[in-house]
Amino acid sequence: MGKEHGDICRFLLGLVIGLPLPGGQSPVRLIRAVRALLDFLYLAQYPAHTADTLEMLRDALRRFHSNKEIFVQLGIRPHFKLPKLHSLNHYVESIKLFGTTDYYDTQYTERLHIDFAKDTDRAANHKDEFPQMTVWLERRERFSRHEAFVKWRIQSASKASREGSGYAKGTGDADGIVYKDSSVHAERI
Numbered sequence: 243m244g245k246e247h248g249d250i251c252r253f254l255l256g257l258v259i260g261l262p263l264p265g266g267q268s269p270v271r272l273i274r275a276v277r278a279l280l281d282f283l284y285l286a287q288y289p290a291h292t293a294d295t296l297e298m299l300r301d302a303l304r305r306f307h308s309n310k311e312i313f314v315q316l317g318i319r320p321h322f323k324l325p326k327l328h329s330l331n332h333y334v335e336s337i338k339l340f341g342t343t344d345y346y347d348t349q350y351t352e353r354l355h356i357d358f359a360k361d362t363d364r365a366a367n368h369k370d371e372f373p374q375m376t377v378w379l380e381r382r383e384r385f386s387r388h389e390a391f392v393k394w395r396i397q398s399a400s401k402a403s404r405e406g407s408g409y410a411k412g413t414g415d416a417d418g419i420v421y422k423d424s425s426v427h428a429e430r431i
Contacts (some may be wrong), residue, residue, distance in 0.1 A: 263316065271312040278305035284302055286343050296334050303330055338382055 258276045263269055282302035290293055313319045337343065362375035 251283060255280060270310045272316070275306055275309035275312055278309065282330065282333075284305060287339075289342055291342060296337065296380075299334055299337075301334075306326075341368055370388050 255273070255276055258269065258273055261272070263272065266289045277287045279302075282299060285295060285302060291299075310322055314321065327358055333343070358379065362378050363371070366374040
């Protein structure tokens with residue numbers, strides 16, 4: 243859930259509680275519907291699920307559906323034939339098949355896209371920008387990889403000197419090939 247959406251969810255239920263409804267209607271069903279939907283949203287974001295949490299997710303959706311008619315009665319919505327709302331019915335199966343939804347948020351990639359788009363646009367001369375922007379991004383990635391390598395070498399040298407060997411050892415495989423990053427084994431030195 244994005245930051246703005248999370249902020250809204252934090253105070254939404256507080257706004258609904260005690261809200262006077264037209265015709266003196268009881269706000270109980272409205273509170274139940276909002277609470278159930280918020281429960282569903284928060285449960286769906288769990289980083290891990292059990293059979294119990296998936297059942298809680300189903301229950302939250304059932305509670306919402308049994309109370310959502312209050313929005314129609316209040317004239318807030320004419321109906322609930324919404325694809326996004328329908329997709330909530332498939333969350334439990336989706337989580338079982340593909341894993342948790344905690345990384346389904348686009349907030350971080352949108353921010354990254356905005357930063358990269360602005361930086362690359364500034365680096366281009368605005369004539370045939372795409373190839374220029376691609377080269378700029380490739381160079382930035384190379385600088386980042388080189389910087390990570392230099393930091394790793396400094397840390398290795400520091401660790402080796404603390405251990406008293408006098409030189410930095412890389413992490414090698416069975417053939418004695420030394421790698422930049424022992425956890426990835428992506429690039430050979």
